[in-house]
Amino acid sequence: xxxxxxxxxxxxxxxxxxxxxxxxxxxxxxxxxxxxxxxxxxxxxxxxxxxxxxxxxxxxxxxxxxxxxxxxxxxxxxxxxxxxxxxxxxxxxxxxxxxxxxxxxxxxxxxxxxxxxxxxxxxxxxxxxxxxxxxxxxxxxxxxxxxxxxxxxxxxxxxxxxxxxxxxxxxxxxxxxxxxxxxxxxxxxxxxxxxxxxxxxxxxxxxxxxxxxxxxxxxxxxxxxxxxxxxxxxxxxxxxxxxxxxxxxxxxxxxxxxxxxxxxxxxxxxxxxxxxxxxxxxxxxxxxxxxxxxxxxxxxxxxxxxxxxxxxxxxxxxxxxxxxxxxxxxxxxxxxxxxxxxxxxxxxxxxxxxxxxxxxxxxxxxxxxxxxxxxxxxxxxxxxxxxxxxxxxxxxxxx
Numbered sequence: 001x002x003x004x005x006x007x008x009x010x011x012x013x014x015x016x017x018x019x020x021x022x023x024x025x026x027x028x029x030x031x032x033x034x035x036x037x038x039x040x041x042x043x044x045x046x047x048x049x050x051x052x053x054x055x056x057x058x059x060x061x062x063x064x065x066x067x068x069x070x071x072x073x074x075x076x077x078x079x080x081x082x083x084x085x086x087x088x089x090x091x092x093x094x095x096x097x098x099x100x101x102x103x104x105x106x107x108x109x110x111x112x113x114x115x116x117x118x119x120x121x122x123x124x125x126x127x128x129x130x131x132x133x134x135x136x137x138x139x140x141x142x143x144x145x146x147x148x149x150x151x152x153x154x155x156x157x158x159x160x161x162x163x164x165x166x167x168x169x170x171x172x173x174x175x176x177x178x179x180x181x182x183x184x185x186x187x188x189x190x191x192x193x194x195x196x197x198x199x200x201x202x203x204x205x206x207x208x209x210x211x212x213x214x215x216x217x218x219x220x221x222x223x224x225x226x227x228x229x230x231x232x233x234x235x236x237x238x239x240x241x242x243x244x245x246x247x248x249x250x251x252x253x254x255x256x257x258x259x260x261x262x263x264x265x266x267x268x269x270x271x272x273x274x275x276x277x278x279x280x281x282x283x284x285x286x287x288x289x290x291x292x293x294x295x296x297x298x299x300x301x302x303x304x305x306x307x308x309x310x311x312x313x314x315x316x317x318x319x320x321x322x323x324x325x326x327x328x329x330x331x332x333x334x335x336x337x338x339x340x341x342x343x344x345x346x347x348x349x350x351x352x353x354x355x356x357x358x359x360x361x362x363x364x365x366x367x368x369x370x371x372x373x374x375x376x377x378x379x380x381x382x383x384x385x386x387x388x389x390x391x392x393x394x395x396x397x398x399x
Contacts, residue, residue, distance in 0.1 A: 029305060033363035033397040034350070037381075040087050044075060045385035049102040050378040054088075054133055055080045056108050057383070057391045058100040068096040068113070077110060079133045080391060082379050087391075091128065091136040093117035099149060104156030106131040107182055111147040111161065123147045125159065127182045142185045146175050149199040153231045158188065162197040164216075174200065174214070176232060188232055195224060195236070202228060203253035211290055213251040215262065221247045223262055225290050238291050244298075246279055253287065254332040254339070259356055260285040260293065261339045263327035280326030282341050284356040296356035301325040305346045305366045329374035329384075333399060338362060340382055342372040348384050350396055363396050 028036070044062035048055060061075035062068055075098050079089035095115030103109050110126045112118070118126050118141035126141045148164025159177040174197050176188045198216025203209075212226035212234055223240040240262070242248075249265035266279035280301045286294040302325075329342035337354045347366030353359045371387035382394045 028367045030365040031363045034365045035395045036365065036392060037395050038085050038393040040078060040080065040391040042390040043071060045373055045387055045390050046097065047099040047374050048376040048383055048385050049100050049108055050376060051102050051105060053081055053083045053379065055082060055378055055383050056100050057385050058098040058110065060096055060098045061094045062387065077128060077136055078391060079130065079136060082381060089133045089136055097147065101150060101152050103152045103179060109152065109159055111150045113147055125177065127179065127185060140183050140185055142177060144175055144177060144187065151200045151202065154202055154204050158231050160200045162200050164198050199250045201252045203257040205257040209257060211257065213253065213260065215248040215251040221245055223248050223251045225293065238293055240285060240293050242283060245283065249328060250330055252330050252332060254337065255334050258286065258288050259353060260287045261330050261332065263330055263341065265328060266326045282327045282351060284353055284359055286356065297359050299351050299359045301343055302346050302349060302361065302364065331376050333377050336399060338399060340375040340377065342375050342384060344371050346370065347372050348375050365394060
């Protein structure tokens with residue numbers, strides 16, 4: 001069932017006891033299984049990371065639609081406490097992209113194309129000490145010449161940096177950074193110039209099953225499955241080439257490493273209106289045998305939701321389309337066969353993949369100001385980061 005409502009910030013604060021930083025939301029559409037419990041408003045929401053009671057959300061110096069550099073004095077790292085239900089720390093580091101990832105307890109990394117906190121680093125990363133969440137501080141930086149996306153390798157020793165494999169990229173591809181000494185990060189020379197990817201993720205389930213996933217590889221949009229048992233020497237063990245996927249932006253395995261979700265960042269065609277478009281979908285593959293990935297099913301962008309023609313008339317949306325609706329951010333529930341997916345103007349959905357051949361929508365949240373970028377399950381909550389709305393935190397019934 002669908003409930004449509006307009007919330008007022010003071011009512012949210014009174015009813016939920018959350019931070020007065022909450023801004024009045026726009027008109028929202030959600031399923032009864034999805035409840036917004038906290039919000040921190042800012043522009044340019046990017047990636048999310050988490051550890052313990054804290055969620056780390058990045059903000060780029062972008063206004064609304066995520067157009068880079070439109071708010072040069074803004075951006076940085078927000079730290080949200082899921083126990084106190086409020087933001088407890090902020091590191092003001094204006095920059096483009098500003099993607100954040102967890103490295104190890106007390107340490108996160110932020111990747112950027114430019115950043116005022118590391119002006120000499122050019123395109124690269126900053127390592128940030130978050131032991132005191134109220135006073136995060138930059139402890140080092142490094143120019144990597146590849147910083148569209150990144151993913152730390154489990155264990156806190158290495159960070160894979162992906163240039164994004166985008167047209168016109170002058171970077172050298174995916175490189176690996178050695179962060180064993182976080183005060184002195186360095187490129188791992190023996191592992192430079194590995195396969196160029198748009199994004200990378202990992203699935204380490206057993207000693208003899210250590211997998212990496214390179215989405216958007218070699219400019220064709222294919223997904224490569226890697227053996228990363230030697231993290232400095234990844235090798236390709238299989239490839240997924242799906243003609244129905246325009247551009248595989250991200251691929252991530254579920255907790256036991258048997259299912260792989262792949263999104264389709266379908267720049268050329270996307271549809272929020274009918275839900276019938278073959279583009280922009282989430283695709284599910286069986287990777288029980290990673291050498292022979294088997295397609296299962298897919299889920300299209302949700303029909304009847306999303307799409308805001310007004311966006312096309314906003315200056316910072318110059319490169320956007322009013323019905324911009326495609327799968328972008330993905331995260332599997334840590335215990336159940338549910339994958340959360342962000343759709344930009346159609347908000348966020350939770351997809352039930354218990355039958356991966358027929359994935360279905362379990363819950364959703366959308367707002368008429370949605371441009372939802374990333375999502376993350378953590379500590380019983382589902383978090384999202386949004387270009388327009390900033391940070392939202394949800395409880396999903398039954399999960």
